[in-house]
Amino acid sequence: MLVVEDELLQKLQSNLFNKGGCQRGGDTGTGMADLSTTWECELLEQFSCLTAATDEELRLNTSDITSGSSDNTIGLLHLSDEVLLVILRNLDPVSLLRLGSTCSLLFRVCSCNSLWTTHFQDSFGVSLSYTHARCPVTAKTAFRLVFMWRSLFRNIHCNRAFQEKLFVEIPLAPHKYWIQWLVLEESVPLPSVRLPCSDVEKLWGITTDLFQDKLQEKAEDCDALKFEWRELYHLALNHHGSASLVFQHVLNQHQNNEHVELESMYHQYVQCRFQWLFTYWLFRQPTPYNKQLRSIFLQWKKHSKRKVATWGETLCDVRYLASLHPITKDYWRGRLARGNENLGIQTVGNYFSMCKSLVAWILGRDWGRLKRRKVYEDTLEGVYLLLRREMQETLIEHERFWQVAKVQMTRVCTLEETAANYVNWKMIETLPYYKLYLVSGNSVYLDHVQGFLRRKRIIRDWIYLEENLWARQLLPESLYTLLEFDTKISQESLHGDSLPAQLGRLMWLYLNSGQELYLEAVKGMVLQCAQACLNHLSTLQACEVRVA
Structure with a gap:
């Protein structure tokens, strides 16, 4: 269950606030505020795998807790909205979203503007004002939209599809959707743009008196003025008075827009961002x-x-x-x-x-x-x-x-x-002690490596004794090579019922433990295999003699 939660948390962090558009109880926003509901529904479906309870059971459990019929304990849902808001201020956006996906009561409290204006301020460096109904959308919706836009814009250098969208459609796009978002940015990696005065006034909210100098320099037959993006941003900042009001102006422009393009581009970015950034870093x-x-x-x-x-x-x-x-x-x-x-x-x-x-x-x-x-x-x-x-x-x-x-x-x-030499070095690289020494530097593991090499040499010296000459000559090649000092025994070769696997297991136990019992077992198996080969040859020779 913890693994599932970790995986979902990672998915949420990369897929934060991804969808919008369906109506749900508990959110009282209208117009563009309705966009803040489908993504909660989608995430609620994702979180359903964290519990075996059905929606009906969840409602029953909520009512039980609220009514206090099961016991006299006070739970989270017994607290007032004011107390809950104080507690929820300590949550990050992902945790706040997760908590709001548990039940309708917490969904309503977790959608409160005061919580999301704080996250908006922390994430984007500007504050949203809800006095005198200045901001046209809920803070939750504003956070979602700006979060998607900023994620795309900050990674424009590696997002080929987004680059083509901006370079091709600006300023030719009839609805000028992306220019409306570019109003938020001071530094835009695009060449200067020619726009009619009416478009500049509509998109940036700048009155013509702020660029009278450009109007005087304008050619009579030209209906558009040339602007640098940074220049437009500072003109907007000067006109509106603060970055917060610039953000509210942009959100007001978007209140009647459908954000299918933004959501589609963001979804594509979430799916491919690691591949895009790695490719850009490797080749550009x-x-x-x-x-x-x-x-x-x-x-x-x-x-x-x-x-x-x-x-x-x-x-x-x-x-x-x-x-x-x-x-x-x-x-x-x-x-x-x-x-x-x-x-x-x-x-x-x-x-x-x-x-x-x-x-x-x-x-x-x-x-x-x-x-x-x-x-x-x-x-x-x-x-x-x-x-x-x-x-x-x-x-x-x-x-x-x-x-x-x-x-x-x-x-x-x-x-x-x-x-001592490269052959031995390659032989010990698969030992667990080898990696343990690399990570810890503990000399105990170095002693284990030295003991492994010493015991491997003991096996090799034993098989090369003169009294074992007959065994060396009779052993199959697959068994004889295991006894050589420079032979690496891989863990994959230890499985199975074949003779090399059986001998390899005995040697592995001796080499890593140093127990003489396993060494005697190795010697006994080698001599037994050699004797079996000798008996087989003797039988074949006897048959040949009888046939002759």
């Missing part, structure tokens, strides 16, 4: 850095040259590239920085900045190619193991990555010295 860097990033991204990484050949092109398999690194794979799935796409991509960028420093440091050492590659790979694995949980919660800076990488690289080099 400045030319010098772009080349370095590709080199670092593929440095000492096993990859398909065929798939990498289309790097940055339309047909490039971006999902495959993301799968090459555990951090980019986590970001692709929305698992970094609590699902915040912007903080997550900053973490990804800081990680590869650390990789660049790490590669430069390793290449400066007098090491062989194999050692350089393995130090790099194991260091990055240790960094991920150590910071995985932290990355899921918050942004990780470059300095934090680099500090952990230096510690991990020291531990990797210690493991390499313990292994």
Whole structure:
């Protein structure tokens, strides 16, 4: 149940306030305020999986609690609206929405303007005034609409569909829907625009006396004036008197609009934001850095040259590239920085900045190619193991990555010295003690690694005794190679009833525990298998003699 709640919470955070439009009891707004109801209905359906109770049972439970027929305890629903509002001020927008989805009483209280004006102020830096009926919509609806718009606008650099919508339709769109939202923004990444004075006055609410200088410079045959977006914003701010009144002006313009386009664009963004941002970060860097990033991204990484050949092109398999690194794979799935796409991509960028420093440091050492590659790979694995949980919660800076990488690289080099050579080093990399030492640095795990290698050498020395020459000659290849010192025993090979699997299990128990009982069992099984092979050969020779 907790897993389901966590998954739904993540979904809510990314899909916050996604739909609008159907009427529901408890919300008294009219006109555009009706848009604030369908999204609650949709989220209420999502939350229905958190409990086995039906809607009818929920109403019965609510009435029981309210009436107090079951016991004399005082519950949340017994509190007055004033007390509930004081409590609910401590909730974030997602929690407030979740609580309001539980019953009609809490839905009414959680929709109160005083709660949502506070969240509006905290999220967008402006306050909504409901004195003298200045704001044309409820605070809840205003929050929802501006939240969707701001989410799209802040990520316009990676949203190709939204860029095309703005560049193509401005200023040609008959209803000028998107220009009405652009009135809120001071910095707009679009070229200057030519608009008739009547449109400027209608959209920005600016009277003509504020741009008399432009009217004097206007050519007689030209009906439109050229404006910079920043200039228009400051003119609107000067005319209305505050950013809050500019917001209220824009919301007033939208009170009769249907927001199908905005909702559709936001829904598309929610579904694809991680893929879009990752693609933009990977392929849209400045030319010098772009080349370095590709080199670092593929440095000492096993990859398909065929798939990498289309790097940055339309047909490039971006999902495959993301799968090459555990951090980019986590970001692709929305698992970094609590699902915040912007903080997550900053973490990804800081990680590869650390990789660049790490590669430069390793290449400066007098090491062989194999050692350089393995130090790099194991260091990055240790960094991920150590910071995985932290990355899921918050942004990780470059300095934090680099500090952990230096510690991990020291531990990797210690493991390499313990292994004594590259063959042994590759053999111990799958041991649980290997990763435990990387994460903790505890010398106890290093002792376990040394004991593993020592016991592996004992098995190899035993089979190479002169008295076991006959056994070496008779054993099947699959069993003989397991006894070699440089043979890696994978956990996948330990399952099944075959002779290699049975011998592998006995060796694995001895190598990891050091119990002599398991060593004797290994020796007994090897000699038994060799004797069985000898008996089989003797039988075949006897048959051949009788036939002859």
